[in-house]
Amino acid sequence: MLGNVNKWQKFVIKRFIKWPKKDISVRKSLSGITTELSCERKRTELDLDVKLPMAEDMGEAKNTKALFFVHIPKTAGTSFRKAAEEYFSFESVCYDYSLDSAETSDLVRKFIYEEKDYLGLNTALSETEILFISGHVPAKKYVHLLGASQLVTFLRDPVQRVLSEYNHFLRHKNYEGDLPSFYRKPQFINRHSKMLHGLPIEALGFIGLTEDYDVSLSQLNALFGTAFQRRKLNQGREAKDKAYEVPDDQLKEMQELNAVDIALYQKVVELYKQRYALFVKGLPYVHGTIQQLNSKVIKGWAWYAQGERAVTIEVLVDDKKVADLVANDLCPGLLHLSPPRNGYIGFHYRFSKPLGAGVNVSVRVSETEQVLGQQEVVVV
The missing domain is CATH 2.60.40 (Immunoglobulin-like)
Structure with missing residues (x-):
């Protein structure tokens, strides 16, 4: 038995979204796999009057360890970390966005960038009751301290992610080059794979999909016993339901350059589909x-x-x-x-x-x- 159903459990099953047709057409050109997930969702939506278990309902203790959010740029990460900040409170979050970033927390600046003392940081995190760590950092940077089960990230269609980052640089960083000059730079190629390098993808605590953000958030909340709310921040376009469109030759080149990320994304979508199927049945993953x-x-x-x-x-x-x-x-x-x-x-x-x-x-x-x-x- 899953136990009594609280108000939040009833709420999380209502936050399902439908992917727009224009978005699907571009994703289908990459893998065809996201479209299949959308079709499965459409059938499942008919049977959403289910009782979804949270950790305590499955006989497990509510999560008390800090979550480690690997913030891959342009994957709805800003919205997610701000939602976490609201839920936990600003005093209970810790950020690592590089030494030069004003957002980087003093604890990280002191123990990681100045003293290079990871164990010292771990002790400080416990003493200050930090419950959430986030940053544009590789997963392996803090996974040993917090554990793979506490690691959370979101992945996005790799080509769409690159295009979104390009538009972000145009708007906020005064980038003056054209699109090809941007996506050919090594630092923007295979961003997902680089930030998750060295970890088995199956071991990561939770990987959500930007394209299915609401449902991802519902599953994450059920898994960790949290109540993060959806926020709309850092949106590059007024109409978020429209995919970026580029000439076929540029699309092909971006696909080739980001082949590693595309393969990773396809694998993550398969794992996500599997996890979602268990989630709606109230079964453990x-x-x-x-x-x-x-x-x-x-x-x-x-x-x-x-x-x-x-x-x-x-x-x-x-x-x-x-x-x-x-x-x-x-x-x-x-x-x-x-x-x-x-x-x-x-x-x-x-x-x-x-x-x-x-x-x-x-x-x-x-x-x-x-x-x-x-x-x-x-x-x-």
């Missing part, structure tokens, strides 16, 4: 993946988005279950992420006999049948 697969053994890791209980998984070979496992092995290679259960989140299984090339192996969560990974065996 599991972070996990297959790390290694060969003809003899399979290894991976898994943990619940909420709580510390071990995940029970099933291993399937060509859709036939061959093993039930508990993900409770120590994963030394993930300790830099400060994962739940002190890193005891791994699983491994040795097949009874070697598998042949091309055999399909998948791993799913026993409780929900959420698929964590599916690969074909490659024999070298």
Whole structure:
């Protein structure tokens, strides 16, 4: 049972949006995958009279650790961090927007930029009851201190994100170059991937989509027991329902330059769809993946988005279950992420006999049948 439904739970299921047709056409040119998500949403909207669980309703303690928001430029991050500032209060947030930024908090300026003392910052954060850290910083900068489960970010269609940043530079930074001169600069290419580099995408606490901001916010609130409200800030156009449009040759070049980001975005959308499907059913989400697969053994890791209980998984070979496992092995290679259960989140299984090339192996969560990974065996 999910327990009693409070007013906020009833509220979060009402904040669903429809994506505009013009926006979809540009995103479809990148991957086709976002359009599919929109179609699924349209069908699901007919069945939104559901009870969505928050952390305390699932028998888990309400989140008390600080959230770490990786603010990727032009992904609705300003709106989100201002909503967090309103919710937690200004005294409970901490910002890192570079040494020269006036927005960077004194704690960060002192311990990170002057003393280079991360442990000192961690102690100071605890003593000052900071509940939210945000900045244009790479995810690996603070993930060890706060944990991958506390990391939040938003991704946006990579080409649309570049175009939005270009317009931001035109309006606010007196940029005088044309569009190609901007998007060819290395610092604006594959921004998502660079800021999330070094972390398994499946391990990040929550990744929302700018194009589906309202629903992302609802899921995030349910996950962390917060009540962030939607804010409209830093909007570059009067009509936000219109996608940026560019000549085909420039669009193609931006796609090629940002191929890594486009692949990442496609993967994130798939994970988002999976998480959303569980969310509307009131089922728990599991972070996990297959790390290694060969003809003899399979290894991976898994943990619940909420709580510390071990995940029970099933291993399937060509859709036939061959093993039930508990993900409770120590994963030394993930300790830099400060994962739940002190890193005891791994699983491994040795097949009874070697598998042949091309055999399909998948791993799913026993409780929900959420698929964590599916690969074909490659024999070298």
